[in-house]
Amino acid sequence: MEHDLDQTFALLARTPAALNALLRDLPEAWIDRNEGGDTWTATQVVGHLVHCERVDWLARAKRILEFGESQPFNPVNRDAYLEEEKPAPLAELLDEFARLRAANLDELRAMRIDSTKLAQRGLHRVFGPVTLSQLLATWATHDMTHLHQISRILAYQYRDAVGPWIAYLGVLHCAGHSS
């Protein structure tokens, strides 16, 4: 379907509560284990979402509206959370994600985005010109990519425990494309 701003707001508004309901107070065995190698834990995924909420999405929307294609977006540091000296625990990250998301959506609403603004373009360093509409659709879809990843990380911890049922559990056959 076409991008629809009301639908984007609706989904963006729900992700923090969904992650909170899924993850808060889960035993460490669920939230602090990864899928092997240098993959992320569920906690690290939420840390990444907090980082994006802090420095990425809204800053890019503003850059499009203020500078168009004349100033490319800043690159995102995907590993910012992992590089923190004292990474915050999951409960704090969930609180911070909810707080930042609500504030960002308030600010986005105050920008009174209409179809003219949605069609405005910014400059992505890899893709070239992209529209505000594409950026906002990506923001919501990026939430889903990481919810997809978290469900896979959790399932992965039981890959042996399920025995022969592994054949029927699609999430255990996911190729990890959403890391």
Added chain:
Amino acid sequence: MEHDLDQTFALLARTPAALNALLRDLPEAWIDRNEGGDTWTATQVVGHLVHCERVDWLARAKRILEFGESQPFNPVNRDAYLEEEKPAPLAELLDEFARLRAANLDELRAMRIDSTKLAQRGLHRVFGPVTLSQLLATWATHDMTHLHQISRILAYQYRDAVGPWIAYLGVLHCAGHSS
């Protein structure tokens, strides 16, 4: 990791609230669209989870403890929700899922499952002997498979809207193994 009953309870207890936070009152464009062909909508996935909660998981656990390998499990009708004459709306399904899950977990706790019971075997018509431990681990992992699927169904609706960002959004490259 090994199956751990407390961890299984913790995850099983959270899924209904997570789906509720994600899906309740979302616009129809999110919840009533599928990934094309005969794939499921988010609403249909929740209908499937309700059906499993009603007829599958707890019934299988009881069959293992009462009949061991002498009586195979009943097959699951994966399309039960789709075949209902008057399929319930999503809000009712979310309520029903939460109610049934809580009741099933209460009943499971009352069964006082210990390591001896976890090792008891039942008979799966395809896999042959399976343990109660494997069944319970599968119950929790099955939740994750369908959360994985729902995140993918929602993302799919914006596969065009995100423009070139599709390259970075792993969920849009998922092969649909979790349907």
